[in-house]
Amino acid sequence: MMAAPKTLFDKIWDSHLVEEKDDGTCILYIDRQIIHEITSAQAFDGLRESNRPVRVKDAHLLVADHNVPTKGRADGIENEESRIQIELLEKNAKEFDLPFFDFLDVRQGIVHVIGPEQGFTQPGLTLVCGDSHTATHGALGALAFGIGTSEVEHVLATQTLLQKPSKNMRVTVNGKMGDGVTAKDIILAIIGKIGTAGGTGCVIEYAGSVIEDMSVEGRMTVCNMTIEAGARAGLVAPDEKVFDYLAGRPMAPKGAAWEQAVEYWKTLKSDPDAKYDIEVELDASEIEPFVSWGTSPEMVAPIGDVVPDPASICDDAKRETVEGALKYMGIEAGMKLTDIHVDKVFIGSCTNSRIEDIRAAAAVAKGRKVADSVYALVVPGSGLIKEQAEEEGLDQILLDAGFDWREPGCSMCLGMNGDMLEPGERSASTSNRNFQGRQGPGGRTHLVSPAMAAAAAVTGHLADVRQLVDSEAAE
Amino acid sequence: MKKFETFSGVAVPFPGHNIDTDRIIPARFLKTIKRTGLGVNLFNDIRYNEDGSEREDFVLNQPAYRKSEVLVAGDNFGCGSSREHAPWALTDFGIKCVISTSFADIFFNNSFKNGLLLIRVSPEQRDALLEDAARGENARISIDLENQKIVRPDGEEIPFDVDPFRKHCLLEGLDDIGITLQSGEKISDFEAKQKVSKPWMQGARV
Ligand code: SF4
Numbered sequence: 001m002m003a004a005p006k007t008l009f010d011k012i013w014d015s016h017l018v019e020e021k022d023d024g025t026c027i028l029y030i031d032r033q034i035i036h037e038i039t040s041a042q043a044f045d046g047l048r049e050s051n052r053p054v055r056v057k058d059a060h061l062l063v064a065d066h067n068v069p070t071k072g073r074a075d076g077i078e079n080e081e082s083r084i085q086i087e088l089l090e091k092n093a094k095e096f097d098l099p100f101f102d103f104l105d106v107r108q109g110i111v112h113v114i115g116p117e118q119g120f121t122q123p124g125l126t127l128v129c130g131d132s133h134t135a136t137h138g139a140l141g142a143l144a145f146g147i148g149t150s151e152v153e154h155v156l157a158t159q160t161l162l163q164k165p166s167k168n169m170r171v172t173v174n175g176k177m178g179d180g181v182t183a184k185d186i187i188l189a190i191i192g193k194i195g196t197a198g199g200t201g202c203v204i205e206y207a208g209s210v211i212e213d214m215s216v217e218g219r220m221t222v223c224n225m226t227i228e229a230g231a232r233a234g235l236v237a238p239d240e241k242v243f244d245y246l247a248g249r250p251m252a253p254k255g256a257a258w259e260q261a262v263e264y265w266k267t268l269k270s271d272p273d274a275k276y277d278i279e280v281e282l283d284a285s286e287i288e289p290f291v292s293w294g295t296s297p298e299m300v301a302p303i304g305d306v307v308p309d310p311a312s313i314c315d316d317a318k319r320e321t322v323e324g325a326l327k328y329m330g331i332e333a334g335m336k337l338t339d340i341h342v343d344k345v346f347i348g349s350c351t352n353s354r355i356e357d358i359r360a361a362a363a364v365a366k367g368r369k370v371a372d373s374v375y376a377l378v379v380p381g382s383g384l385i386k387e388q389a390e391e392e393g394l395d396q397i398l399l400d401a402g403f404d405w406r407e408p409g410c411s412m413c414l415g416m417n418g419d420m421l422e423p424g425e426r427s428a429s430t431s432n433r434n435f436q437g438r439q440g441p442g443g444r445t446h447l448v449s450p451a452m453a454a455a456a457a458v459t460g461h462l463a464d465v466r467q468l469v470d471s472e473a474a475e
Numbered sequence: 476m477k478k479f480e481t482f483s484g485v486a487v488p489f490p491g492h493n494i495d496t497d498r499i500i501p502a503r504f505l506k507t508i509k510r511t512g513l514g515v516n517l518f519n520d521i522r523y524n525e526d527g528s529e530r531e532d533f534v535l536n537q538p539a540y541r542k543s544e545v546l547v548a549g550d551n552f553g554c555g556s557s558r559e560h561a562p563w564a565l566t567d568f569g570i571k572c573v574i575s576t577s578f579a580d581i582f583f584n585n586s587f588k589n590g591l592l593l594i595r596v597s598p599e600q601r602d603a604l605l606e607d608a609a610r611g612e613n614a615r616i617s618i619d620l621e622n623q624k625i626v627r628p629d630g631e632e633i634p635f636d637v638d639p640f641r642k643h644c645l646l647e648g649l650d651d652i653g654i655t656l657q658s659g660e661k662i663s664d665f666e667a668k669q670k671v672s673k674p675w676m677q678g679a680r681v
């Protein structure tokens with residue numbers, strides 16, 4: 001009898017199964033863990049209290065990102081609570097002898113940016129982090145998901161997690177991507193279609209010609225926001241692009257091990273007849289540059305649209321949710337999205353802070369000026385990206401246009417380090433969450449791609465980047 | 476972890492959908508290095524005014540709900556970030572059980588690890604419980620995990636499903652790291668095999 005066809009998720013799951021108990025609970029082996037300062041202190045305390053050692057030291061990588069200042073950090077960290085948390089991470093790294101990048105190291109950056117960048121993330125691995133956007137790493141074909149602090153401790157102590165298998169969902173995107181449409185717009189369109197709970201209980205495999213043609217960085221943007229669709233992990237079958245991306249990275253396998261690894265990685269794709277519990281298809285040619293208008297990532301629309309009218313929604317709870325969102329956002333039903341003015345523009349976060357993103361922003365910013373009413377900042381995802389952007393002269397283009405150029409970290413994505421919105425302020429942001437107060441209490445967030453963020457910065461309002469590019473071509 | 480015991484308590488209605496973890500506990504309270512003390516900041520930005528005074532219209536500030544132990548919530552409660560601070564804040568406030576039609580995956584796992592029982596019910600059952608909860612102190616809801624039932628104020632019982640392993644851990648107050656370590660030998664076997672078949676997977680230090 002032939003073995004049942006398997007999805008990519010099934011294959012990675014099966015190859016990491018240590019034990020399946022009678023009640024269906026599984027012990028899943030975890031190959032790698034990235035640890036940051038916000039969700040780990042209590043886990044290390046737990047180890048100390050129960051006198052448990054770390055099982056596999058080299059399976060972890062520690063770095064501070066959420067709380068680090070993005071300006072003048074060489075002078076130290078002013079905020080006391082932040083400093084205590086960051087120092088504690090270093091202390092824990094030393095005490096337990098774990099690999100660690102300190103916050104002045106050029107390799108420091110956002111956990112989900114540096115994992116792939118260092119080659120720590122690889123196809124076929126199981127990888128976790130105490131952070132929901134761990135889904136990002138699935139772009140390289142790793143089964144990667146976010147966990148809580150108790151689970152961080154569980155992985156440190158046992159190198160495993162107690163899990164049940166997820167359902168398989170496949171999102172296929174075919175068709176030709178239009179001008180100005182990026183990976184960010186694709187994922188916003190997907191979330192708009194399936195909703196913030198559309199992927200609950202699932203691992204989403206992304207497939208189709210659009211995903212195949214996408215750069216590894218673009219795939220990271222897509223996988224990153226998988227959690228915003230409720231799924232724990234996103235996956236893309238690894239291909240030559242991924243192997244090229246990883247070749248020569250510091251933590252990638254070398255020599256004979258590289259050859260052996262690539263041989264294995266080539267087997268990591270879903271079998272042709274594999275069954276999915278849920279299938280969704282999108283036609284990229286129908287997707288336009290998107291913006292979010294509300295307080296949930298499913299509240300999105302093409303930039304040419306108007307703010308939706310809650311009165312047209314029959315379901316009471318849904319209507320109330322939309323009414324609440326419009327009230328919070330301070331916008332009216334029927335108003336053109338391009339009439340929404342912004343106070344701040346944030347280009348950064350684990351969704352969009354890689355070199356491609358900064359290039360896209362700089363291409364729009366070049367020769368233009370940030371509107372007088374706007375403060376715009378660019379925060380590279382890692383020290384190495386910052387260095388590369390500076391080598392390419394992107395920092396100068398952005399600075400000339402009036403953008404602020406910062407040191408790497410999470411920054412205004414969640415506003416923990418002092419980079420934040422004031423109450424009532426509005427941003428166009430390349431990050432992933434437009435929740436109430438996400439970027440600061442009372443702050444209002446519109447999610448966009450890096451090119452669209454730059455367009456908002458130079459016009460002072462949400463804007464269609466295609467029109468800027470068109471006017472350039474006409475000149 | 477404390478053992479989960481049958482109790483009856485005040486239920487608070489929290490009908491909005493997609494209540495995210497940023498709403499449950501905003502990011503600026505994640506600077507703590509402890510698990511305790513987050514209850515005062517539960518739902519901080521919708522619970523307090525900018526000057527720190529309580530918002531009268533917020534449900535947990537109303538006399539009937541200040542000691543709530545059950546939260547009846549809208550769909551997809553706990554979506555967003557992986558912060559375990561969300562269940563820590565809920566339990567520190569005194570919430571022992573959240574009832575909804577659906578929960579976000581990571582929040583679901585985190586809650587059970589902290590003795591917080593999450594119960595999934597049908598939309599109709601949730602709506603009925605929301606109505607009970609709207610009666611405040613006049614209507615107490617009982618939660619019986621052992622027998623897997625919610626008892627409404629009028630005595631009607633709503634049975635619920637729960638994962639047997641999670642139930643066991645909650646009732647016995649068990650630490651699941653200890654349980655997993657009982658499989659230590661199997662984990663070692665796995666590692667030994669993987670070292671041979673995929674040697675590059677183990678250890679990444681440069
Ligand atoms: S950039 Fe934002 S979403 Fe990404 S890890 Fe940091 S805080 Fe989380």
